[in-house]
Amino acid sequence: MHEDKSITLRDEPADPQAAGGEVLYREMFRIAGNDFEHGGEAATRVKALLTQLGFPPEAIRRLSIANFEAEMNVIMYADEAQLELAVLPDAVRVTITDRGQGIPDIEWAMKEGNSTATPEMRARGFGAGLGLPNIKRNADEFSISSTVNVGTTVSYVVYANGRSGGDAR
Amino acid sequence: MRAVVGLLDCEVVCGQEALDTPVGACFAADLMSDVLAFSSPDALLITGLTSVQSVHTAHVADCVGILFVSGKRPSPEALQLGRDMSIPLLSTARSMFEACGVLAENGLTASART
Numbered sequence A: 001m002h003e004d005k006s007i008t009l010r011d012e013p014a015d016p017q018a019a020g021g022e023v024l025y026r027e028m029f030r031i032a033g034n035d036f037e038h039g040g041e042a043a044t045r046v047k048a049l050l051t052q053l054g055f056p057p058e059a060i061r062r063l064s065i066a067n068f069e070a071e072m073n074v075i076m077y078a079d080e081a082q083l084e085l086a087v088l089p090d091a092v093r094v095t096i097t098d099r100g101q102g103i104p105d106i107e108w109a110m111k112e113g114n115s116t117a118t119p120e121m122r123a124r125g126f127g128a129g130l131g132l133p134n135i136k137r138n139a140d141e142f143s144i145s146s147t148v149n150v151g152t153t154v155s156y157v158v159y160a161n162g163r164s165g166g167d168a169r
Numbered sequence B: 001m002r003a004v005v006g007l008l009d010c011e012v013v014c015g016q017e018a019l020d021t022p023v024g025a026c027f028a029a030d031l032m033s034d035v036l037a038f039s040s041p042d043a044l045l046i047t048g049l050t051s052v053q054s055v056h057t058a059h060v061a062d063c064v065g066i067l068f069v070s071g072k073r074p075s076p077e078a079l080q081l082g083r084d085m086s087i088p089l090l091s092t093a094r095s096m097f098e099a100c101g102v103l104a105e106n107g108l109t110a111s112a113r114t
Helices: A041-053 A057-077 A119-123 A131-138 B002-007 B032-038 B052-060 B076-085 B096-105
Strands: A006-009 A025-032 A078-087 A091-100 A141-147 A151-159 B011-014 B025-028 B043-047 B065-068 B089-091
Touching: A025 A041, A025 A057, A041 A057, A041 A078, A041 B052, A057 A078, A057 A091, A057 A131, A057 A151, A057 B032, A057 B052, A078 A151, A131 A141, A131 A151, A131 B032, B002 B096, B011 B076, B025 B096, B032 B052, B043 B052, B043 B096, B052 B065, B052 B076, B076 B089
Parallel strands: B025 B043, B043 B065, B065 B089
Antiparallel strands: A006 A141, A025 A078, A078 A091, A091 A151, A141 A151, B011 B089
């Protein structure tokens, strides 16, 4: 019943797509579904890049945690995805667009503890229903949209100095 | 971290060069999402999960090192990543419960994000 329906949940005040102005640096990373062996590499590479660019460590940690959870979500549930990293003057925006089964009920999936993970996923230390809430918790702006049997797009922004761009956390 | 090695009779699997890093606190879990959600920076990660994801988790969560319990050792991929990132990987024969007990008795505290 959901096949042709796109569902969007956006409960943060600002639109991540609108955050921050000019893109200073952009890079795309490919993530392959079911590729547990390389799960975490994209998050690790992004962390190294932002460290090199001088992004504050606290903001890097929050973004890296969000990236790792998002990357593992793709590996566990999708066929493949592209992670787009956009470095803005005062923030970093990440958009992950996957091709896959999609999420029939986003509100359900956003609740801590809700998960459709297999035992193999849990044996890898993931799949406890913390991924999406954890991404949202670490991001200053967050949005997700999904179409069943097409895919899911998750987008989030982490500001260098906290949510408003001015308040240190 | 050098004191942890002594207290738990650890094998230093890699990262000998970084053993002087202070341990801020400890976080014990086999669920990496718990580490990502609830740990604070500079924690020693205590786990039985030996896959490469344990090292990626330690890296993104700014953990100072990983202590593998129950005699477990990192997988070859995890070991290579630990070496590449200079993250100390320790292994103790003690169980998770015993290791946490010894570290708590010796003054180490729980890592928790406020």
